[in-house]
Amino acid sequence: MSEVSFAVRDVAVEPYAVAPILTARVGVTATGDEPVHAMALRSQVRIEPHRRAYTDDEAAGLLDLFGPRERWDSTLRSFLWLQCSAVVPGFTGTTEVDLSLPCTYDFEVAASKYLHALREGTVPLTFLFSGTMFLRGANGFGVQQIPWDREDHYDLPVTVWRDLIRAHFPNTGWVRLGRDTVEALAAYKSARGLTGLDDAVAGLLAQAREEIP
Template identity: 50%
Template sequence: MSEIRFDCRGVRVDPYAASPTLLFRLGVTEPEGEAVHAIALRCQIRIEPQRRRYGPGETELLADLFGHPSRWGDTVKPLQFANISIMVPRFTGATEVDLPVPCSYDLEVAAGKYFASLDEGDVPLLLLFSGTVFAKAGEGFTVRPVPWHCEARCGLPVPVWREMIDRYFPASGWLRLHRDTLRALQRFKSDRTLATWDEVVEVLLKEARG
């Protein structure tokens, strides 16, 4: 049996997930057309930020992640995005499966910061595969590892990411704050008789500019 091959054939939003989730459509091929009982597949997904260009607005926002652009040659490195495990069911020759990837909108996490800083284009991703292949062999079956060099590259369109975030956080986002900071903001909100947290932040920004 030849080595199993993998490729990514697109990314879309899972419309039925309980939390933000992307579906990566994986193509799995056994080049000799033999039957595969199953694959216990692991996939590590990395963002490769050095593989795309950035506009002025994106560069400004990414400074929080990578520093001043003059240092990007040293600071722009791959970012870990996700580690996912799935079972690929029985197939002969080739098949396609969905790889569900849960996502976070936490702007304290490097991947979240990166996605939120982009205006357009694609997010360059590298998918690294490992796992175990169970295949037919005579009257029994064989068990062999997915070679470590199996990988695939794909682009996650920024509009797809935004579609997913808008589905769960329409026209909004969230920040994680320390409990003491939240208490101080609550007192500020009460003292100023402000109705919403948006008003609290707007007042604080106006006073900071002044």
């Protein structure tokens, strides 16, 4: 029977990916006399917002998610960000594996709203590990489940997230609109000879500001 533990050593931007991806470097340690032939590793990555403090500007950006500060005792709860998996080749003792963390900048996703609101500091993450180990011993192969209590905490610098988004969406963001809204916005743009939808939205916002008493 082998005991296994995990340690998240680094999370960095994957520099040559077509889509926004972070790569987590995870140390894997197995104790016991039997070498590990292979490991099918799974991980849940959760954001734990209660593990850090927030400035007033950050709190304003989190209003949609958690409400005003006076409600945070009941609303600031851990939530799922990502699920990922990897195959760990055979090893004895300790090895390292890369976990790919595909990200999105869709503001309809709670994690994207949360990450966009942060200005400084770190993102408090918890990696929950599970999966299957295939052991190679004197009597052939055996299968062992990774215990469900294997986890590790990691504080991701906000600058890493911002570097990722800047690389894939320079000076832009994503907002999902209904088809009718997109068609109406496009018609507004064309009727006024504007060059892009950004100009159409900027014009409508300027008009709205003038109408506010």
